[in-house]
Amino acid sequence: MAHSTAKESIEEPLGVPPRNLLNVDYGVGGVTTTMLPREEGDDLHSETMILNMGPAHPATHGTVRLVVELSGEEIVDADVEVGYLHRGFEKMCETVDYNQVMPYADRLNYVSPLINNHGWCLTVEKLLEIQAPKRAEYIRVIMSEISRMSDHLTCLGASAMELGAFTVMLYMMQAREYLWELIEEVTGARLTISYGRVGGVKDDLPEGFAGRMKKAFDGTREQLESCDRLLTRNRIFVDRMCNVGVLSKEEAMSYGLTGPLGRASGVNYDVRRDFPYSCYEDFSFEVPLGEKGDNYDRFIVRFQELHQSMRICEQAIANLPDGPIVVDDPRIVLAPKDEVYTSIDGMINHFEMVIFGVQPPKGDVYCAVEGGNGELGFYTVSDGTGRPYKLHVRAPSFIHMGAVRRMLLGHMIADVVPTFGMVNMIGGECDR
Amino acid sequence: MAVLQHEREQKSAALLELLKSKLASHIISSRITLGDAEVHIRREGMLDFFGLLKLDSELRFEMLMSVTAVDWLDEREDRFEVVYHLLSLTHLHRLRIKIAASETEPVVESVVSLWESANFLERECHDMYGIRFNGNPDHRRILMYEEFEGYPLRKDYPVQGKQPRVKLRYPEVENTARHMIRPTLVQIGKGRNGAQHS
Numbered sequence: 132m133a134h135s136t137a138k139e140s141i142e143e144p145l146g147v148p149p150r151n152l153l154n155v156d157y158g159v160g161g162v163t164t165t166m167l168p169r170e171e172g173d174d175l176h177s178e179t180m181i182l183n184m185g186p187a188h189p190a191t192h193g194t195v196r197l198v199v200e201l202s203g204e205e206i207v208d209a210d211v212e213v214g215y216l217h218r219g220f221e222k223m224c225e226t227v228d229y230n231q232v233m234p235y236a237d238r239l240n241y242v243s244p245l246i247n248n249h250g251w252c253l254t255v256e257k258l259l260e261i262q263a264p265k266r267a268e269y270i271r272v273i274m275s276e277i278s279r280m281s282d283h284l285t286c287l288g289a290s291a292m293e294l295g296a297f298t299v300m301l302y303m304m305q306a307r308e309y310l311w312e313l314i315e316e317v318t319g320a321r322l323t324i325s326y327g328r329v330g331g332v333k334d335d336l337p338e339g340f341a342g343r344m345k346k347a348f349d350g351t352r353e354q355l356e357s358c359d360r361l362l363t364r365n366r367i368f369v370d371r372m373c374n375v376g377v378l379s380k381e382e383a384m385s386y387g388l389t390g391p392l393g394r395a396s397g398v399n400y401d402v403r404r405d406f407p408y409s410c411y412e413d414f415s416f417e418v419p420l421g422e423k424g425d426n427y428d429r430f431i432v433r434f435q436e437l438h439q440s441m442r443i444c445e446q447a448i449a450n451l452p453d454g455p456i457v458v459d460d461p462r463i464v465l466a467p468k469d470e471v472y473t474s475i476d477g478m479i480n481h482f483e484m485v486i487f488g489v490q491p492p493k494g495d496v497y498c499a500v501e502g503g504n505g506e507l508g509f510y511t512v513s514d515g516t517g518r519p520y521k522l523h524v525r526a527p528s529f530i531h532m533g534a535v536r537r538m539l540l541g542h543m544i545a546d547v548v549p550t551f552g553m554v555n556m557i558g559g560e561c562d563r
Numbered sequence: 564m565a566v567l568q569h570e571r572e573q574k575s576a577a578l579l580e581l582l583k584s585k586l587a588s589h590i591i592s593s594r595i596t597l598g599d600a601e602v603h604i605r606r607e608g609m610l611d612f613f614g615l616l617k618l619d620s621e622l623r624f625e626m627l628m629s630v631t632a633v634d635w636l637d638e639r640e641d642r643f644e645v646v647y648h649l650l651s652l653t654h655l656h657r658l659r660i661k662i663a664a665s666e667t668e669p670v671v672e673s674v675v676s677l678w679e680s681a682n683f684l685e686r687e688c689h690d691m692y693g694i695r696f697n698g699n700p701d702h703r704r705i706l707m708y709e710e711f712e713g714y715p716l717r718k719d720y721p722v723q724g725k726q727p728r729v730k731l732r733y734p735e736v737e738n739t740a741r742h743m744i745r746p747t748l749v750q751i752g753k754g755r756n757g758a759q760h761s
């Protein structure tokens with residue numbers, strides 16, 4: 132057995148261990164700077180400067196603090212501090228029942244809440260060993276993909292705006308508006324939706340949804356084409372994005388990057404394709420891959436994924452099966468209202484559902500879905516009662532923030548903005 | 564190429580067989596739960612175990628997906644259980660690894676030398692559960708602030724627990740608007756004088 136050799140052949144960790152740049156007195160409040168001599172006897176010109184960006188900074192959408200050490204304009208070291216939006220998601224979830232986790236899950240990645248709902252529902256369903264009806268799964272897929280599109284549009288629009296392309300931002304917000312109108316029509320809400328239910332979905336698609344979806348997608352495609360013409364070969368944009376924040380495939384895998392970020396670096400992994408859930412195996416779609424792993428690749432990958440998402444939605448709506456939208460099991464879903472008011476069984480079932488909630492058997496489960504930013508995984512432990520004993524979220528944003536330091540080293544201070552925009556940190560998901 | 568839902572159990576079984584044939588000495592127990600492969604391993608020599616998981620051509624777990632812990636309080640002899648999730652892109656299999664850690668000495672080895680993502684994940688686990696990861700170069704709190712007392716996700720930490728007020732980080736500066744007036748930071752004509760706060 133090759134135990135002893137294993138340790139020797141372990142590669143050296145990438146990069147140097149980070150220095151503690153946080154919690155050092157750089158002055159009071161705001162952006163303050165202090166010169167630090169790199170070595171004793173250095174003159175002023177070889178000193179580095181510490182620059183504190185955030186927690187509230189126009190370029191960090193969300194609250195995150197970045198302390199960078201600069202040599203001239205070049206970043207020689209960086210320290211990332213997350214956690215400003217920590218609200219104890221995992222602790223809160225231990226105090227509520229399985230369906231009540233849904234609104235909390237909405238607030239993880241609040242730009243694509245439907246995917247969070249989807250992931251959590253699948254986790255509990257895996258624990259219960261049930262499968263939602265096919266129609267419910269198709270509806271979930273449609274809603275997830277629309278959500279993913281709104282996530283990508285927000286990310287791309289905001290990043291483009293930060294580089295000066297304000298028009299693109301407005302075009303993309305217009306496209307997002309078309310999609311949010313669809314979401315509003317189905318779920319009744321626009322931002323924090325709570326549409327998922329363990330065992331299915333809350334409501335069926337409204338009448339005439341397919342037609343309106345087609346119209347919304349036509350509008351979105353038109354906007355995207357305008358954005359494409361404005362951005363993709365725009366000299367300023369390309370110069371700012373190309374060769375910035377480069378991560379090789381090996382580094383990306385080591386840092387655990389998934390989703391558009393990982394795929395831009397060439398990590399050929401998409402949960403929807405490799406571990407299909409919710410009938411994703413029924414649809415044909417491409418997984419765009421980048422070559423260089425720089426910000427431009429990340430932009431292109433997201434842009435392509437928008438089109439793929441529309442493709443999936445169109446296939447799903449064309450082949451939408453008939454049937455129920457929730458499982459037929461009173462221990463998992465609320466009884467219909469007319470039954471509750473007219474029959475004793477219905478009344479008892481309703482009471483038990485409200486008081487005790489869904490009660491999965493003992494066990495633990497990890498379930499992953501493809502979120503807007505990467506693999507969104509829920510690990511939950513059930514102790515047989517109606518409340519999760521433990522819940523852990525594998526939040527893609529949090530893991531991606533771990534790679535930000537590596538992406539920034541050696542680049543200019545101005546490159547922080549597009550890199551951070553392309554990482555697309557969502558505070559609610561990162562800090563939980 | 565894709566692993567469909569009904570194939571997962573079979574795939575997990577094959578993976579566990581492979582693990583047992585290669586690394587039997589590390590494994591305490593193994594099982595398949597709801598289609599997922601899961602192994603309990605010994606803490607001693609865990610770095611060798613993880614190293615082989617990453618480097619062996621038949622296993623090739625290139626990605627560390629998550630590190631967390633479960634607090635079993637009085638239910639188990641060893642209070643904590645550190646849980647790792649690994650993913651292999653080459654072979655498309657997943658593995659859950661559990662290591663027990665006692666209440667008096669909640670220490671495991673850090674895997675940051677194998678996967679860079681372990682740094683943030685282990686910091687979070689340390690922050691939330693107080694597990695120490697031997698060899699992690701950066702053992703600061705991550706989601707909580709430095710002065711936070713206790714570990715919030717432990718079962719004995721109250722849901723509505725109160726924390727003491729944090730002292731001012733720079734006591735020489737009084738925390739009032741009057742004392743935060745800028746002139747002490749930049750004095751026109753005299754250059755920067757950041758060291759003296761009034």
